[in-house]
Amino acid sequence: MASxxxxxxxxxxxxxxxxxxxxSGGDSDGSxxxxxxxxxxxxxxxxxxxxxxxxxxxxxxxxxxxxxGNGMMSLFSQETxxxxxxxxxxxxxxxxxxxxxxxxxxxxxxxxxxxxxxNGEDPVNVDAEYQPLQLISHQYLRAALVCKTxxxxxxxxxxxxxxxxxxxxxxxxxxxxDLAYNAVMDDHNDAYQxxxxxxxxxxxxxxxxxxIMNTNGAMPSFAQEVASRSSTRLLGWxxxxxxxxxxxxxxxxxMQANDFWDGVDEFVMSxxxxxxxxxxxxxxxxxxxSEVVYTFLDxxxxxxxxxxxxxxxxxxxxxxxxYTRLVDPRIPFHPGAAEFxxxxxxxxxxxxxxxx
Numbered sequence: 001m002a003s004x005x006x007x008x009x010x011x012x013x014x015x016x017x018x019x020x021x022x023x024s025g026g027d028s029d030g031s032x033x034x035x036x037x038x039x040x041x042x043x044x045x046x047x048x049x050x051x052x053x054x055x056x057x058x059x060x061x062x063x064x065x066x067x068x069g070n071g072m073m074s075l076f077s078q079e080t081x082x083x084x085x086x087x088x089x090x091x092x093x094x095x096x097x098x099x100x101x102x103x104x105x106x107x108x109x110x111x112x113x114x115x116x117x118x119n120g121e122d123p124v125n126v127d128a129e130y131q132p133l134q135l136i137s138h139q140y141l142r143a144a145l146v147c148k149t150x151x152x153x154x155x156x157x158x159x160x161x162x163x164x165x166x167x168x169x170x171x172x173x174x175x176x177x178d179l180a181y182n183a184v185m186d187d188h189n190d191a192y193q194x195x196x197x198x199x200x201x202x203x204x205x206x207x208x209x210x211x212i213m214n215t216n217g218a219m220p221s222f223a224q225e226v227a228s229r230s231s232t233r234l235l236g237w238x239x240x241x242x243x244x245x246x247x248x249x250x251x252x253x254x255m256q257a258n259d260f261w262d263g264v265d266e267f268v269m270s271x272x273x274x275x276x277x278x279x280x281x282x283x284x285x286x287x288x289x290s291e292v293v294y295t296f297l298d299x300x301x302x303x304x305x306x307x308x309x310x311x312x313x314x315x316x317x318x319x320x321x322x323y324t325r326l327v328d329p330r331i332p333f334h335p336g337a338a339e340f341x342x343x344x345x346x347x348x349x350x351x352x353x354x355x356x
Contacts, residue, residue: 052082052083053082053083053085054073054082054083054084054085054105054296055085055086055087056069056084056085056105057069057089057098057099057104057107058087058088058095059089060088060194061088063195064139064215064216064313065092065108065139067310067311068310068314069086071307072086075300075303075310076295076296079302079303080299090170091168091170091171092108092109092113092170092171092172092173093123093170093171095108096132096283097124099284099285100124100126100130100285101128102129105284105288106135106283106284106288106296107283108138108283109172109280109283110141110173110279110280111278111281111331112175112176112251112278112328113172113176114134114281114328115331117132123175130286130287131286132283132285132331133283133284133285133331133334133356134281134283134327134331134332134333134334135297135334136281136324136337136341137281137282137322137324137325137326138281139280139313139326140216140280140326141214141278141280142215142254142275142276142277143173143177143275143276144213144214144234144235144261144275145209145210145235146202146209146210146212146226146232146233146264147159147202147208147232148202148205148230148232151233153208153209154233155235155236155237155238155241155268156185156237156241157238157241158235159185159188159208159235160184160186160188161185163189163207164188164190164209164210165191165193165201165207165209165210165211165226166190166192166211167192167194167211168193168194169192175250176251177211177276179250179251180245180248180251180253180276183241183244183248184241191206191207195220196225198210198222198225198226199225199226202226202229202232203229211223212264214275216313217312218312219260219261219262227264228262228263232263233266233267233268234258234264234273235268236269236274237253237269237274245274245276251277253277254274255272255274258271258273279326279327279328280326281326281327281328283334284334284336285334288334288336289336290339291336292336293334293335293336293337294336294340297336297340301340301344305318320344320346321346323346324341324348327351329348329350329351331352332352332354333351333354334354334356335354
């Protein structure tokens with residue numbers, strides 16, 4: 001499937017423009033790397049009173065996650081008595097920390113990192129009053145690597161010792177990719193930078209390869225630029241390495257059709273290529289009331305058919321089953337989320353409601 005053109009029909013309070021803002025502390029996942037030409041900026045909506053303010057931390061301006069967050073909070077403000085505020089945090093791991101400290105109501109993160117945070121383990125081993133509580137699925141992220149066609153690399157394992165553009169170091173998908181790359185490279189020389197810096201780094205030869213991504217069926221704008229600014233080759237994974245990744249606990253992998261990748265010139269594997277994949281869930285904490293969480297989820301769910309008009313990253317959200325498809329049953333659900341899921345026949349006996 002070809003790359004989706006990302007819609008820029010934002011609700012009131014959201015802006016559209018060029019993507020690729022320099023935010024080195026944020027994420028470059030498809031929720032964090034830009035989506036098409038969204039380019040939304042930090043937005044605070046003001047339809048409600050200050051006492052009814054609800055905050056969401058997103059990824060940097062110009063990214064898919066930021067655009068989705070702004071769209072959700074604008075919709076939430078328009079449809080309810082609450083004043084929704086979406087703003088860029090300093091990286092998805094730090095966003096999780098701020099939710100755990102009660103400094104933000106909503107955010108999202110990779111489920112394996114959320115599970116670590118819930119148990120007070122690295123990379124989110126912090127002193128915080130609350131634990132992250134799960135709400136619904138947010139996104140999947142499938143990461144591939146491309147090099148210039150003028151280089152001789154064919155497999156990801158060939159990159160051992162070569163500098164690779166990984167995106168921002170604070171992104172919560174990085175620990176999962178570390179597991180995958182550690183399995184196939186003796187020495188992965190990581191170069192961390194903002195999403196809009198990755199294509200120039202590859203074009204200038206400052207790195208030998210760069211990550212590109214598929215997030216919820218959309219190819220982020222930074223990935224489109226990486227693929228098209230240079231003549232690029234999508235690297236393959238050797239069969240024994242694929243099995244290593246599939247046997248891991250905190251990262252999985254999928255086969256992605258090559259024709260998804262607009263702008264990529266060559267492919268080592270055909271007709272599809274393996275790539276590591278991670279899942280994101282939305283989160284809150286006991287600091288946020290069940291009424292707020294329920295109202296937020298009910299508003300999004302009730303308007304799900306129109307969400308793709310806000311942003312193509314919402315494509316899967318029209319399907320009722322999506323809302324629990326990517327969640328991690330180990331992580332307890334916020335009571336407001338549990339009530340919402342039960343009311344919509346989406347609750348499973350495998351889920352746990354947090355006792356807060």
